[in-house]
Amino acid sequence: MADASTSTSTPLQLALEQQDPARREQQLDAILASPAGPRDEQLLRDKEQAIIALAQLHRDNRDATKLADVIRQSRTLVEHLAKAKTAKLIRTLLDLFAAIPDSTQAQIDATRDAADWAKHDKRIFLKQNLETRLVSLYIDHADYKLALALINQLLRELKKLDDKMILTEVHLLESRVHNALANMPKAKAALTSARTAANSIYCPPLLQAQLDMQSGVLHAEDKDYKTAYSYFFEAFEGLSTQDDQPNAVRALKYMLLCKVMLALPEDVAAIAGGKSAAKYAGKEVDAIKAVAKAHEDRSLGDFERVLRERKEELSDDPIIRTHLAALYDTLLEQNLVRVIExxxxxxxxxxxxxxxxxxxxxxxxxxxxxxxxxxxxxxxxxxxxxxxxxxxEVDKTYDATLETIGHVSQIVEQLFQRTRTVAI
Missing domain, CATH: 1.10.10.10 (Winged helix-like DNA-binding domain superfamily/Winged helix DNA-binding domain)
Structure with missing residues (x-):
């Protein structure tokens, strides 16, 4: 019976059941090497599953180079697929880079290569999606010059096509770039453009949450932490609903940071222990709670110790790092005032x-x-x-004199107006 079931198994099933990674890779490569025409629907479906399985195998092995090779290899397959399915397949393959540590540069190269191929193959929608993803990768890699150049190119194209959805995403990325370059007027203008574009379409919850997150970041830069907290709360609610855990944790961290910056560290524990925030408990949230405790105790030593011990959760985030530097300055000032008093x-x-x-x-x-x-x-x-x-002691004579002069000026002005009326 075992032999009979084995004989009826397809090559794809046999490959997926293979426990040895090397043999599985070999069998998947054999399936992909099989010639297929546009009418071989079953073989094309098998090839599509095989290429995803092969990419996942390289992801599990943390081999970014081979994963990039699989993405290039997929182009021969997608010639026979519908354009919508092609875009989904390439995005799925590119998403696998996220699980490979230190693969940002490989992901940039693979995304840029795929965007060039899409442009050459006249797949305009796919090209714009890939270039939008590429801008985001440039920002993560701090290549702001390349990001701005690509943003300007995309904006020219998108305004002609009037694609509001991608236009919203690109303006949002533009705001992030200018914020990273400390150009606040342009960051705010880009965010306003993103919100304007988003208001004319149905804005997906994740994109709306990202807009709220960026609004919170910009208000926090202006030291308006109360408004920033409101935006971060909206972003957190949206991201929680969509089960986007990494970004939901970021929004929660920024919410708690706003409470610390508002000198309300006692609120941090209450928010972190709330029903909606409890499932995101972990070292990220614990780091902000430790900062809040040091601030509440007005202990500069504890604050510095937390920054050293929690560097990955605090200082490695540029937004948190900026505000904690201001908080450190405030805490130092408070301690100095207490000592010299x-x-x-x-x-x-x-x-x-x-x-x-x-x-x-x-x-x-x-x-x-x-x-x-x-x-x-x-x-x-x-x-x-x-x-x-x-x-x-403040001498109030000067202020009183100015006030008197102001009143005299008003009386003279009224008399002048009356004189003009009588003369007429």
């Missing part, structure tokens, strides 16, 4: 010892605080001391 004259070395920071860094920060009028005083560098002055 009882004194009228205190050694800078003593202050540095209390906050556990280098003397030079403390001296620079104190100079900045004096210029910003956080407190009144001078640095006596000859003696290595900080001299703190009492808060000066």
């Amino acid at each position: 009882p004194y009228q004259r205190v050694e800078i070395s003593h202050i540095a010892e209390q906050v556990q920071q280098p003397v030079r860094d403390v001296e620079i920060k104190l100079s900045q605080m004096i210029l910003d009028k956080v407190f009144h005083g001078i640095l006596d560098q000859g003696a290595g001391c900080l001299v703190v002055f009492d808060e000066p």
Whole structure:
């Protein structure tokens, strides 16, 4: 009976049942090498499954080079497939790179190669989709110059075709690039263009969540953390509904970060322990909770320790890194104010010892605080001391004088108007 069932198995089934990776690869290659015409529907279906299975095998082996070869090999197959099926197959194969560590460059090369092939084969829709994916990869790889060049090219093409869906995605990517380059006016303008394009079509939930995420990022850059929190919450809800765990975790992290930046660290534990956030618990969320605890305790030492120990979850994210740098500065300032509060004259070395920071860094920060009028005083560098002055009394005479002059100016203006009316 075993022999009978084996004899009726197709070559594809035999290949997929093969436990030895080398033999499975060999049998899948044999299926793909079989000649097939446009009317061999069963063989074409088998080849399609075989090429996906072969790509998955290379993904499991973490071999990005062979995976790229499979994508190139698939072009002979897709000549006999419908264009919609072709686009889906190539996107499926390219998605497999995500599971291979340090494969961004290989993915860029494979995507660019596929986009060039699609352009040569006059598959315009597929080309634009692949180039949009390529822009995203350039951003992840910090190749912002190449990303902007490709964005400008795509925008020219898409405005002629009036494809609002891809136009929304490209404007969103444009906003991300300008944000990464710290060009906030252009980042906001691109996001406005993305939202305008999205309002004229049905916007899929994932794309809407990405728009909300970018809105939150830009509001956070403007220090409007309350509004940013609202956008991140909307993005988190949308991503949770679509089971996009990696991006949902990012949105949750940014939500919690906004609470920390708003000096509400006690809210972090409550949000992280909520029903919707509980399933995303892990080291990413724990890292923000540790930051919140250090902020709540006003402990600069704990804050620095968390940054060292949780580098992957915190400092490796450029958005979180930017805001934590500002938070560190605020925390340092709070600690310095607490140390110098009882004194009228205190050694800078003593202050540095209390906050556990280098003397030079403390001296620079104190100079900045004096210029910003956080407190009144001078640095006596000859003696290595900080001299703190009492808060000066504000003389209100100047303000009262300006107010009086303002009232007199209004009266004179009214008299002038009346005089003109009488003269007429």
